[in-house]
Amino acid sequence: MLESYIFFKDGLLPRIDAHVAGGYGLSINYLLIFDEARKIDTIYQINGISIRVDYGDETIS
Secondary structure, eight states: OOOOOOOOOTTOEEEEEEEEEESSSEEEEEEEEEEOOOTTEEEEEETTEEEEEEHHHHTTO
């Protein structure tokens, strides 16, 4: 059985960073970044995992 683990340093949390661009079409680039919390982040908890989304990314959806 293949097992995978991710170890986080203290104070580092996952954050989704999205960049949207488009004209006639739409392009969305997502990055999963592990860094320190920022004041403007909104924290969502799903099944015990905290994911931060910044205000700029949140207003696009």
